[in-house]
Amino acid sequence: MTDKVPVLVTGGAGYIGSHAVLALVDSGWPVCVIDNLSTGFRFAIPEGVPLYEGDIEDGALLARIFAERGCRAVMHFAGSIIVPESVENPLKYYHNNTAKSRALIAAAVTAGVPHFIFSSTAATYGIPEVSPVTEDSPKIPINPYGMSKLMTETMLADTARAHPFNYCALRYFNVAGADPQARTGQSTAGATHLIKVAVEAALGKRDHVSVFGTDYATPDGTGVRDYIHVSDLAAAHVLALEALIAEPARSLTMNCGYGRGFSVLEVLDAVDRVTNHTIERRLEGRRAGDPDSLISDNRRIKATLPWEPRYADLDTIVGHALAWERRLSEIRG
DSSP: OOOOOOEEEETTTSHHHHHHHHHHHHTTOOEEEEEOOSSOOGGGSOTTOOEEESOTTOHHHHHHHHHHHTOOEEEEOOSOOOHHHHHHOHHHHIIIIIIHHHHHHHHHHHHTOOEEEEEEEGGGGOSOSSSSBOTTSOOOOSSHHHHHHHHHHHHHHHHHHHSSOEEEEEEEOEEEOOOTTSSOOOOOTTOOOHHHHHHHHHTTSSSOEEEEOSOSSSTTSSOEEOEEEHHHHHHHHHHHHHHHHHOTTOOEEEEESOSOOEEHHHHHHHHHHHHTOOOOEEEEOOOTTOOSEEOBOOHHHHHHSOOOOSOOOHHHHHHHHHHHHHHHHHHHO
């Protein structure tokens, strides 16, 4: 039985971070959150979980949190995630995702916090030549977002070699859905995630969904992606933390996906099915840097952790996203 040590979740008021907080709380881990609430929401944090409103580059605040809470692990979700914005404003991404991560890692090392889970991304692979993508595929990011995350992975690897510290970098594919109990979900206004956009359109919050590119080398010509339910992803974080505690000399890097893909049109068909409503689709040109297909090879995580996805069904993912979108309308009045 793993000791349930106190965990600091950065970005715990955001989309994926808030689901990780729920997964930890549901499993009995002591949790606290640091979030500057620039893109996160106070309502996403469960009652009773301490929130420190502040920034992860505030070394004095981190030192106080680690001391007050006795943290032995960090789950790091804080950062900026919009790929086109990273191309337009690269220095924002190297600051928020790389420089601030360096400050956080330094504070953890100084406080003797030995375990670190990092929210990484399939964007570290760039446009892979082969799909499904393994963890050993070349890392050639094509935008500052992917590079900012890869640089953080490199810092973690170097830190683990120099200090009593181990880490797990989880490379996410396309995260979607919401907590099955509708306690939290994707709440960001203007989000760019396809399933979020599509359920907004189904509920009349948008008048159409743009389909970017219909000439890809895929069965129906639209891009194929590996969609993973956010609650399955959160569960993988808790299992990864248990693995780090069980073997303090071992660090891990693993893909997080289901190992199968759906095209844009297949996703929109699923939304039409679940909502019993036909969304207007507008066919547009490709976006720069979008690969034809991006699917995870998830054999490593399945072999390393006792991870059994519970929601690996597209209609289930859509249904949970839809339920959250309706709940969000209630929260916002």
